[in-house]
Amino acid sequence: MIGVLGGTFDPVHLGHLRPALDCLQSLGLAELRFIPLNVAVHRPQPEAAASWRLAMLEAAIAGEPGFRVDARELERPGGSFSYDTLQSLRAELGEARPLCLLLGGDAFRGFADWHRPREILDLAHLVVMQRPGVCGPLAPGLEVLCAGRTCEDPRALREAPGGRILFQAVTQMEIASTRVRALLRAGRGARYLVPEAVLALIAQAGLYR
Helix, strand or coil, X not given: CEEEEEECCCCCCHHHHHHHHHHHHHHCCCEEEXXXXXECCCCCCCCCCHHHHHHHHHHHHCCCCCEEECCCCCCCCCECCHHHHHHHHHHHHCCCXXXXXXXXXXXXXXXXXXXXXXXXXXXXXXEEEECCCCCCCCCHHHHHHHCCCEECCHHHHHHCCXXXXXXXXXXXXXXXXXXXXXXXXXXXXXXXXXXXXXXXXXHHHCCCC
């Protein structure tokens, strides 16, 4: 079972890494792939060049054997859509292997407005990372998408290649890349928010100044 976590990672920080590790361990994933986007569709474009965001990710996950950086979106022109990425992964991994698309609670609340959400659920499971005990009402469109798909046991994800939705409790940290960039731009430190290896690359390249 493969996990997928996409984002700008501009820069990657502990708020990305700790929840990802929680999912890797709790779901028993064979690996978790971090996929940095190329061209953002529903958010501002990344500040750091793709090559530096890729290097920061590789530095951040070095030493964690279950983590892997996947650069396929950076190599594909045009907007970065999860549907296209999952189709590409399916072509690589085959139709039978379970895929889990990891996303945060805020992203999940807007999932019904994503590009081809039903087709995404045909290609992969959704794993919604949230604080323990957090569960609120769903918007009508999202409730329709979720009907009959939710499960509580991670083992259920292994029974099908996709189509199910699991709400996974994770360690959540109030860290945002925008805040990290603002600190660095102001000449303040981002230690304990960002891995030391990533901070070293940021200093080397003079990023976010």
